[in-house]
Amino acid sequence: MSNYLDFEKPIIELETKIEELNQRASRDGNDFSDEIRRLQKKLGHLQKSTFSNLTPWQKTLLARHAQRPYTLDYIALLMDEFHELHGDRVFGDNLALVGGLARFQGESVVVMGHQKGRNTRENIERNFGMPAPEGYRKALRLMKMAEKFGVPVITFIDTPGAHPGLGAEERGQGEAIARNLHDMSRLRVPIVVVVSGEGGSGGALAIGVGDRVLVLEHAVYSVISPESCSSILWRETSRAEEAAKALKITAQDMSDVGVADRIVPEPVGGAHRNHKEAAENLRQALVEALAELKSIPVKELVESRFQRLRSIASYGSTP
């Protein structure tokens, strides 16, 4: 495994050592079992201490990890069937935001999310998971379809942000995001939002208005990227680590301010170490969220979605 982060290095080294001992044992017939057991115990401690004490910046790196499961990975692992649908019917198709019809636990759902690429070629195709307006408009089209046919919506958030570009501005990036926020707030079917990776500002929120918000343990969600925040407020790009801390972007922070309803645990070492386990943890949370929402009458559902947003505030009063 060549693709790892700095703080993962001691863990990877230890794992490699254990693997070597295992191989030697089977090759030479020597008994290293005591040593292996000792190292595995050490590994367990190291993983636990590393991953329970990640800094917000480390979590940011983990949330952006190139091996982290992406929307299409989760769909493949969680859904029984998936028919991807394309295009906004106005301008084009945007590959940074994917979506379609799926079957989940024996029921129909409309599912969508940002989609990053794992290598340069894919990332060019997917624009690093940064949608243009037509991506958001496709998402809204699919949501309206879900509403029309009375099936719930599941969204996956994983983007550095909406694409900042000439064409995106010409075609109304701001309007596209705003329209989604507006229409999602009154969509007459349940919406479950999964912050699975990087929740980058308005471009993330544009598919993030829902009745339940599930955040993966090491995912982050922020009003601005730590790097941009650093360059604007500190006027230097090198303070991203500090900015990440100051912005309060972790799953726990989301839970503390009532933005997240549930933190979904990740496999030891992060979701990228075991896609299947990450997806299974999420399955459980999704099943429960959808079951809860199903029983709520539509009117009540939409009103409590509004009240949920209405109550996100922090202000005082001085005469």
Add this chain to the structure above:
Amino acid sequence: MEWFKKKKIKPSFSPRKVMVAEGMWEKCQNCKEIVYKKEIDKNFRVCPKCNYHFRISADERVRIVADEGSFQEADADLVSTDPLHFKDSRKYRDRLKEGENLTGRRDALVSGEARIEGLPAILAVFDFRFMGGSMGSVVGEKIVRGIEKSLALKVPFISFSSSGGARMQEGIISLMQMAKTSAAVSKLGEAGVPFFSVLTDPTFGGVTASFAMLGDIIIAEPKALIGFAGPRVIEQTIREKLPDGFQRAEFLLEKGMVDMIVERRDMKKTLAGLIRFFRNEHG
């Protein structure tokens, strides 16, 4: 600038005289002309030489749009609680204090009931001097309360945006104000209460990407810079220079993003006309 050059030979003005001159004259950022300040003021803070619309305070905006003495400010007591105890190169609390010193307000939005040519409406006006008109919890809350007042009184909600976007210093709570204000706009739609959104220089980021682009009628002031991503960010991303006029009000009109461009001197009568249309009273 000729008179300035002449004096180069014999510098006859004292520093005190320069100060007086500064108070009486103003340089237009656009055409660089030095204009008599009173002339600009009389002209709704618009350059009489080139029609450049100067950025104005929330109070000046209210004075231009509302009938004299009709504005009743609401929620002026709301203040940010600094929920993240945010500190960058400066403390957020110090930035708030500075904004208050500059504007005499506790945050970047001034809102309340007013009359326009005798017709009642709710106004929500950004003051860009207060932390770049950024939207945090107080701004978001005041917008929603303004909308709720509009709903209660069944009178139009009119916003004047001038903002860099969501306020970083309140983190995710600021981001959520985008969803909160947009959701509130949907309540206006449900109730059939009109919303006029006026975009003034500059309107960007989380304000463009929320309530400000959701007006039933979207109006821009001439030459106002309006967009989602800032021009510098776009230039860095696409690594080329942006075309002239990019993200100006006229560009947005051409691209179909705004209904009309209205000069400041015509703003009041335009708004009044729109209110009359939506009131649809006989006569």
